[in-house]
Amino acid sequence: MISGASAAGFGASLFNAFDGSIVRDLRDGFGQSATDDFDKDGTSNLTEYRLGLVPNGGSSLFLATRAANGLIRWPSAVGLKFDVQRGTSLFAGSWTTISPAGGIDGAAVSTGFTDSAAPAGKAFYKVLLRP
Structure with missing residues (x-):
């Protein structure tokens, strides 16, 4: 999400x-x-x-992927800040911010973050673009 x-x-x-x-x-x-x-x-x-995406083309969207090694990657741009949250369910109130307090700096094309303390079992992630 x-x-x-x-x-x-x-x-x-x-x-x-x-x-x-x-x-x-x-x-x-x-x-x-x-x-x-x-x-x-x-x-x-x-x-x-x-994010430098195309707002009138459905294949250009803000979507993150997670690799087997825990690296979460998403489209980004220089000058933007992001937060990553993790939850063990999709219910409101189950999300915890796991990125640094100052956020994650955006880079050209894409940015990534590794969840170094991923829980055993399932986890859900949200990448938030700061205003």
Whole structure:
């Protein structure tokens, strides 16, 4: 499960910085905003923009993978900060932040984090993009 940032604190100018064709597709006639998800891939338009993804293409989304060695990897960009949370169930209240208090700095293309204390059995992870 991946969560994106809200549009709070981001003006229309940031969202309008999209390429002209994307702005036209997302805003003109479709009533899309930064918090909407034009391509229905589960990632908000603003989150896709911040990550350098394509908000009108369903194959470009904020999705993490976890390797057998515990490395969790996700799309990122320089200047962004992320948190990683782990839970043993998907219920609210079961999530614990396992990344450093200052967050994880984004890198060009992708960023990763290894859960060095993964519990025995199953675990679920969330990568959060900070506002």
